[in-house]
Amino acid sequence: MKSKINYSRFSTILTVLIYGLLFIGCIATVHEKSVFFILLSIYIFLIISGLLYGVAYVKVSPDYILLGSIMKCQKIPIRNVESVEQFQPTMGAIRIFGAGGFMGYWGIFREGDIGRYYAFYGKSSECFLVRMKNGDKYVLGCDHPNAMIEYIKKMLKT
Numbered sequence: 001m002k003s004k005i006n007y008s009r010f011s012t013i014l015t016v017l018i019y020g021l022l023f024i025g026c027i028a029t030v031h032e033k034s035v036f037f038i039l040l041s042i043y044i045f046l047i048i049s050g051l052l053y054g055v056a057y058v059k060v061s062p063d064y065i066l067l068g069s070i071m072k073c074q075k076i077p078i079r080n081v082e083s084v085e086q087f088q089p090t091m092g093a094i095r096i097f098g099a100g101g102f103m104g105y106w107g108i109f110r111e112g113d114i115g116r117y118y119a120f121y122g123k124s125s126e127c128f129l130v131r132m133k134n135g136d137k138y139v140l141g142c143d144h145p146n147a148m149i150e151y152i153k154k155m156l157k158t
Helices: 009-028 033-053 145-157
Strands: 002-004 057-060 064-068 073-077 081-086 094-101 104-111 115-121 127-132 137-141
Touching: 009 033, 009 094, 057 145, 064 137, 081 145, 127 145
Parallel strands: 115 137
Antiparallel strands: 002 057, 057 064, 064 073, 081 127, 094 104, 104 115, 127 137
């Protein structure tokens, strides 16, 4: 089962704004080589990090939960999953490392209720929590979270 990830309005606006401002900054500073190359380096770094880590889809197979970006895919073995449940992250989550809206929400976060977790979602209203047997937690999101939760639970029973 594969499900795409929708971005929140904030995430979409933030991503477009950052890329747009850096693009305009590069055009405006084309004659000032040092500033231009600094802005261009930041722009290229953000494009590469967005392609590698920006959230795109969640796919569940009988063996893995796949977290996909445009150019990279991370695998979570189903055999290591302890439980899956609905979850909605709050605005009080502290970002330890990652993005809090740029190309979605991805990286390592900390929240009072569940502690440290790895985030991979676009909208907080479309999230679910995957608890691993080793204590790790993943907050994932997709456009059909309830169907994905039921599918993962079915895979856990087999």
